[in-house]
Each structure stands twice: as structure tokens, then as C-alpha cells.
Amino acid sequence: MAAPGAVHGGEGPVNWLWALVIFLVLFGSLLAIAEASLTRMSRVRALALVEEGRRNAVTLERVEADPPRFLNAIYLAVMFAQNGSAILVAILAEREFGGLGVTLVSVAFTLLYFVLVEAMSKTFGVLHSDRAALAVAPLVWFLGRALAAPTRALIGLANVLLPGKGLKQGPFVSEADLRSMVEVGHEEGSIEREEKELIHSIFEFGDTIVREVMVPRPDIRAIESDKALRDVQAMVLQHGYSRIPVFTDDLDDVLGIVYAKDVLKALHQGKSDMPLREIVREAHFVPESKRVADLLREMQQEKFHIALVTDEYGSLSGLVTLEDLLEELVGEIADEYDTEEPELEQVADDVYRVDGKMAIDEVNEVLDVELPAEEWDTVGGLMLGLMGSIPEEGETVAYRNLLFTAEKVNGRRISKVLIERREEEPEGAEDAEGVNAG
Template identity: 30%
Template structure:
């Protein structure tokens, strides 16, 4: 029974050591001596495995010899080996394999840290034997075409990190999980995906009468407003609305005064990732930028707040406007505005509409239809069915949409 217990120790140690969470182990090394011992053993996994298997196999072979000898004495030379094999197999499976390995798999840290007290000195005692076995096995591994020196790559890519965040469960709150996933998205999402499109820019045309300009500035819902001359591509500057108070109290408001108090326009390419632009905003101490394409044409604008909202969620009531663009109906149906972005639709519905083409639902529909429909039509994109509800000029204003999977489930 003592040999079975020793065998159980080696079996449980192997499972416990190999089941340790490497990232948690790195953190625990700072405050746990057991974690430091386990980390040193795992630094050379080939030696650790050889050590455990040497001990386990030696004990199992010794147990088999003793069981066979006892069975011959009590049962006889003919039946003894068969009885010993049957009894020892069952006992080893139950007491030395399944039970200790199950406990170790459920409690890897407790088992591994406790076992390291014995495995650490044992590795020093059996070092010559382990070295010889490793040399032999490494030679065989090379003959089979593998590299015995190849280390384990513990680095995680973005999607694997996202899985880790999702698997954190109750240890990280839902809001914090969303923030972490928002940070991971910064590398893959570009300015073009989140910018306010050109058609929705509420700028000030300096060719307009000064009275109209002042009225627009007073009623503006935004802190900063772009100033342009004649054409939206000809940005003159960015005017901070609070400076209007200085102009109204002091000198008269004129076109030249607006230009003088305006900040220099800041231009960025639409293909810039959010991660890079966040750094650029910090280094340039800017909060507001015009987004241009490869030809220098203004395609939209983006603010520092827009990028931060991708991480922490909406600061203001802009989320209400997005909800109005994507309105849930009964039976998994949605009424969606044509100007709604594909990213917002996917986030609100959990769908997977293609994001590598047009950025709005209207653009995606026109790409699919290849023309502006004269009347309401129904079409399918991927696994989603869309029906146009209203068309105004060269734009589809409203859609009704649903996932085909839900349609087939109800049928």
C-alpha cells in the first residue's frame, strides 16, 4: 500500500504541475515560495517529466514484483501472476492514477506547491540519471524530426486575450470586461469605422452672413465646430464655442475675428488605427481632427471623446440617437436607419454583417443591389434579410431586418 501511495504522489504531481496556469503562476511567484519552486521545476519541463516518470515507473515496477511474489506464495505459481496482474491493475488505476490525478486536476496549485517540496530535492539527487535519460530521449526526438530545444510560446494574440477576458467570469465585472475588450479592439478598428461622416458634419461656412454664423454657434450642441471657406474640404480652423463669449462681450463678431480665435485644423488619414490615433492625440495635445482620404478630401471628423467611447461606452446621450437608428421590433425584427453604421448594428444585434466594405447599412444595401431601387424591395446579405421601408432620393432611409436563422426556427 505504501508503494501505491508513492505512485499516487508522482501521478498527482505530474497532473498538478502540468495543469498550472502559467500566467497566474508568474503572479504568485512574488508572494509564494511554493510557486517559486514550481516555476523553477517548470522552467525545464523535459527534466521535470523525466524525474516524475523515473520515480513513478520505478515504484510501479517494484510494486508489480512484490505483488507477483506475494501472489505466488498465497495462490500458487500458476494462478499467482494472473491474480497479481488483475488486482494490482485495479488498485493502481483507482488509488494511484484516477483518484490522485482527478484531485490534482481540480486543485493544481495546492498539489503542485506541496509536491515541489519533495520534487525539488529529488531532482538534485537523481540529476545524473535524469540527464542521461534526457540525452537519450532528445536523440530519439531529433530522429523523429522534432526539435527538443523548442520552447513553449506563452504569448497570446488579441483573440486569445479576448477569450481570457470572457472566461474571467465574476472575477471581472461586465463593465470592466467590455472596457478591456474595447482596448483590444483599438488595434483592429480604424478611424474610418467610427468617424462622423462628411454628410453629418455640422460646420460653419465662413461665406455665410455673420448673423447666421453667430446663431449657429449659439445653438450648437458641440464644444468645437469646424470652420471652412466655401467647400467642406477647405478647412480654415476649429472654433471653440466658449470663445464666442469673449467676442460677444468685447469686440464685434466678424469673419476675421472667428479666424483669429480659431485653432489650427488637424488632419489625419482615415486608415489610422484607433490605438495609434489615441497616441497621436496625446502627443499633439489635440482633441479634434478632420479625417481625409488618400486624395486629401475630407471624409469626416473624429474627436478624442469618440475614441474613448469605444473603450468605456457613451459619455453623453449620443447612445439615444444610436438606439433610435436601431429599433428592436417583435420576433427578432429590427427597424434600422440607412445611416446606421455596420459596427453599431453588429454591436446592438449580435449579428455579423461584413465590416470590410461599406460602413453604413445604406452603403451595404446599394452595393448588394447595384442600383438605387425605385420601390421597396427585399434582399438577403449573408444570413440576414432586409426589406426597404422608405427611400428618399438616392438614399434608403429605413430598413426592416431580421436574421434568417430566427425565421427558420419559427417556421
């Protein structure tokens, strides 16, 4: 019987096995670098490297055009390298040291593999993602093509075993993930506050509908079609508008839009008696449920700056301009005709004066409250809904721990609301406690 530690089959095969283990460890390290660098790479960055004329950049761009395909090939190759090297080390340990040696050598090899492959190699891939991704791009491209069939078969099998149809495609990064990254970037100082707010505004822009940003019907400045050009000029000079809706009987019968430049041109040419109808341009109508992102794209393509908004019954409900849409992204754009009056201001401890047209979502964000935004869009609308009638100035209504006071009422509209934060109500109390006269 051979003594423990004796070599079976000669030194040659054993040396080849050790050489194969070293090769698999090095190959695993290379795959780890590829995985780490490619997960940090994007197609936009790859295209930039192509424009810079970097070596292997074209191949890298092809890889980034379909990342899951090539990453799956890397994962499969990693499994072969990791498990193959571990099995060979176990065989060699059993031949050299016996049963106990298998355990000890396997534990030591696992720790060494973690340091060399998982820690060192992946860290290098992260720190030098551009250089590493360019270097391994040809290898990754080869693996993606060579292992395409087995990876596709294995993923198909996994999808059969998993409930449902499995994950065929992204998104692999959700909106919440991107927002969190922006917040972390701001906290670390790599993203400025204005940049952070703009990024959040872009996400919110995609979910906003026209009804939330339009000028409501009572605030629309329009002119009758039988008015003279001088009347239009006077309205332009008074309010500073460059485009004004023209109607016949009422706002539900809009004839079109008159442009200030057309009026001024006609007056300059001495055509002051020209009928207003002759220079009216076609109006664009959009439903109030249209997404503002789609409307902005439509305005860009069809080259118009103003649209009239209709409700589900076809009645005119408001007006929206290009400026209204852009303000959703970059904030308020004030000009010489705008009056600087804050939508929300603190007038005392836990007491705030709010414009009745201010969106409920904005009030919730600024005051850190949870007002219902499903049925009403504005604070004034919320107060009308809670009261069930048009209030007199000074009337109040309570909602949870907030007291609403109609500070200023214009006709049927609440233009200014005082919101007072009170102590928390005990559980079980009604949301709306009632209405009191001021």
C-alpha cells in the same frame, strides 16, 4: 529452485526498493500539486502576492515570468517519478508473486497512483492554488534550473521530429478561449452582463478601424475661415460642439480646428473683430484605415480630442472624436445636445426601422441575419449597392429573405430603412431579386 514468494538478496534491498517506491509516489504527488497550482496561477497574481509580502512570493513571480520553462521541467520529473515507481513495483511484484502477480499488482498500483496523485493531489492544487504555488515555488525553481539542459534538448528533438518548427512560445490561450470563459462566467453568475459586454467590446475594439466609427463627411459641421467669431459662437450654441473644423474653399482644404473656449475667451476680451485664422489650432489627420486602438493611444500621448479622417486619395472622408472611440468600448454617451432616436426599432412583426448609418455588423447581431459587410459599412450603403442607384422614398429591393424599403431619403443618402423578414426563399434564388417602385 526457490519457491514463489521467496525473497532474493535479503530483506534489506527489498525494503529499500519499497521505500523508494513510496518516495516516488509522494514526489509525484508534490509535482502534481505544483503542476495544478502553477497552471492556475498568473504573473499578475504572483506580483500581488509579492506586494502582500507572502513567503516565497518572489520565487513564484520568477517562475511565472517564464512558465513553459518550469512546467516542462515538472513534466519531465513527473515522467521519471511515474515510470520509475511503476518499474520498481513491477520488479517487486515479480520477486514476491511471480508472473501473474506482476499484472495484478501493476493494475492495482496504477489505480492507486491515479487516486493519490492524479485525483487527490491535483484537486488540492486547484482548490488551494495560492498556498500550494507558494509552497512548491522553491522546488519548481530548483527543478527548472537543474533540468534546463535536458528539457531544452528533448524539446529541440521534438521540434525536429514535428512538421515545421514546433511551438516556441504562446499564445497558449486564444481570443476565442477567453470569450468562451467570459460567456461561461456570465452564465454562472460571476460576471455581470455589463462586464461581459465590456470585455467583448475590448476585443472588438482592437479590430475596428477609424472608417467604421467616424462621422462621415456629409455630417461634418464646419465653418469657413472668413467668418466672424460671432458666427462660431452661434454654431457652438446651436449644436453644442466644443471643437469645429475651419476650412477655406471646401472641406478638402481644412485650415485647422477652432476651440469654443478660445472663441469665448476672445469675445470676453472684446476682440470680436479678431480674424478667425488667428485662433485656429493645428488639425490632426489620420487615414481611415488606422486602427482605433492606435488612434486612442495617439490621442492620449499627444493630448488631442478630435482628428480629421482622409481616404487613400487624400480627400477628407470624415471626422472622429475621442468620444466616438470611447463609445466603441462603453456604448453610446448621450449629452443634452443628443437627440434620443433609436438606431433600430421594431415597428411590426418581422418589420424593423433601421437608421441608414447603422453598421451592418450591428444589424447582423441584433436581427441574427447575415448581411454582407465586406463592401459596405452601413445599411444605407448596402441598399444603395443592391439597387445600383439612389432610390426614391418607398422603393424596395430584396436580399435573400429580407425586403429593404427606403423609408426616408435625404438628397443622395438613405437615412431610414425598413427591413422586413419574409419566409425563406427556395435554394437557387438570386440574392438580390430586383427593385420595385413603392
